[in-house]
Amino acid sequence: MTAWCREALEALDRADPLARFRAAFQLREGLVYLDGNSLGALPRRTLARLEQTVAEEWGEGLITSWLGAEWMTAPRRVGDKIARLLGAEPGEVIVADSTSINVFKALTAALSLRPERSVILSEAGNFPTDLYMMQGIAAFSGGRVRAEAVPGEAVLDRLYEDVAVLLLTQVHYKTGRSRDMAEVTRRAHAAGALVVWDLSHSAGAIPVDLNGAVADFAVGCGYKFLNGGPGAPAYIFAARRHHAAVVPVLSGWFGHAEPFAFEDGYRAAEGIERFLCGTPPVLGLTALECGVDLMAEADMAEVRAKSLQLGCVFMDLMDAHCGGFGFTLVSPRDDARRGSHVSYAHPLGYGIMQALKERGVIGDFRDPDVLRFGLTPLTLRHVDMLEAVLTIREVCETRAWDDPRWAVRAAVT
Numbered sequence: 177m178t179a180w181c182r183e184a185l186e187a188l189d190r191a192d193p194l195a196r197f198r199a200a201f202q203l204r205e206g207l208v209y210l211d212g213n214s215l216g217a218l219p220r221r222t223l224a225r226l227e228q229t230v231a232e233e234w235g236e237g238l239i240t241s242w243l244g245a246e247w248m249t250a251p252r253r254v255g256d257k258i259a260r261l262l263g264a265e266p267g268e269v270i271v272a273d274s275t276s277i278n279v280f281k282a283l284t285a286a287l288s289l290r291p292e293r294s295v296i297l298s299e300a301g302n303f304p305t306d307l308y309m310m311q312g313i314a315a316f317s318g319g320r321v322r323a324e325a326v327p328g329e330a331v332l333d334r335l336y337e338d339v340a341v342l343l344l345t346q347v348h349y350k351t352g353r354s355r356d357m358a359e360v361t362r363r364a365h366a367a368g369a370l371v372v373w374d375l376s377h378s379a380g381a382i383p384v385d386l387n388g389a390v391a392d393f394a395v396g397c398g399y400k401f402l403n404g405g406p407g408a409p410a411y412i413f414a415a416r417r418h419h420a421a422v423v424p425v426l427s428g429w430f431g432h433a434e435p436f437a438f439e440d441g442y443r444a445a446e447g448i449e450r451f452l453c454g455t456p457p458v459l460g461l462t463a464l465e466c467g468v469d470l471m472a473e474a475d476m477a478e479v480r481a482k483s484l485q486l487g488c489v490f491m492d493l494m495d496a497h498c499g500g501f502g503f504t505l506v507s508p509r510d511d512a513r514r515g516s517h518v519s520y521a522h523p524l525g526y527g528i529m530q531a532l533k534e535r536g537v538i539g540d541f542r543d544p545d546v547l548r549f550g551l552t553p554l555t556l557r558h559v560d561m562l563e564a565v566l567t568i569r570e571v572c573e574t575r576a577w578d579d580p581r582w583a584v585r586a587a588v589t
């Protein structure tokens with residue numbers, strides 16, 4: 177079976193309209209990298225661009241590069257490019273800070289637009305930082321705000337009139353389940369609430385249409401499918417209709433109407449710039465722009481089609497080769513409900529993932545028992561799905577997971 181299966185997958189790879197992108201990344205031969213949903217691979221162009229930024233713009237241009245090399249406008253420029261991937265308009269997305277910080281900014285913005293309401297609502301099991309930021313705001317509010325996380329299926333039924341803002345991750349970080357952004361936003365608006373979408377696993381992974389969904393606020397990571405590099409700055413979207421009414425709580429000088437007027441009093445910048453806070457991280461922005469530019473060259477419909485096909489191939493091969501080894505699929509099989517990673521639960525998941533990594537098949541593990549396999553259509557081939565599944569089978573058959581080195585979990589899993 178394996179031989180004809182490999183041939184069929186190689187034929188799919190030859191016909192793949194995205195195949196040319198793989199060479200644009202630094203990926204060593206033999207590696208099957210299934211963790212681009214956690215840290216995207218390095219676009220080759222990023223190396224040269226960073227060298228130029230460091231050696232010429234920083235080294236030679238020094239402070240003059242804020243204007244001369246257009247560092248000053250980078251958060252907005254890169255934000256506008258990301259906006260195109262998210263169905264937003266220029267001037268509705270800005271690159272700044274981390275996703276966690278942007279969750280805080282978006283939640284406090286939404287709360288300020290619903291002063292008569294007190295609840296921040298989310299789903300239990302959402303990405304922890306989203307829940308933690310809610311809890312932090314509630315604790316700081318001295319009783320004005322409450323944070324509530326209810327089971328995922330029940331979250332829309334909890335939209336009573338005390339809910340100010342609903343915070344949801346569109347593609348769930350663990351299960352890969354994708355939510356219908358337009359429908360959820362419609363339901364929240366009908367209940368008088370605003371919505372903050374965490375798009376960390378959506379941007380560059382699935383087509384997103386924020387304005388089509390009449391979304392309010394959104395945030396997301398730059399280092400996953402956008403390939404911006406470790407710790408890349410994040411982005412925040414605020415619908416234009418909300419800009420004027422929101423006075424940022426994180427009222428830093430870069431969000432001021434005239435940062436270099438050095439006024440004592442805070443006056444928020446006109447538009448999306450008011451969501452900036454401090455000095456932009458230029459090196460991170462430079463790397464992120466390279467990743468976003470590369471992603472922008474791809475047709476999102478082709479990205480989505482390939483991502484779904486990779487997922488189907490992976491799940492079918494898991495059924496065929498690893499059916500008897502105790503894996504439970506936790507991602508939706510239904511294409512319409514799945515993002516761009518596939519996850520399996522397995523009681524020995526941690527050891528299995530470590531053994532896979534040693535064999536050059538890199539996914540990740542999420543507590544308590546989930547193995548995640550990220551499917552990045554710009555870097556992966558269909559035949560990689562077979563390599564990955566055969567390696568999983570070998571790890572299970574040889575009990576390679578059973579190693580004392582993996583008795584204690586590492587700091588990063």
Ligand SMILES: Cc1ncc(COP(=O)(O)O)c(C=O)c1O
Binds near residue numbers: 277303305
């Ligand atoms: C859904 C989601 N939100 C937020 C984050 C991380 O936020 P930050 O970049 O602030 O660490 C992640 C990281 O994996 C994530 O998956």
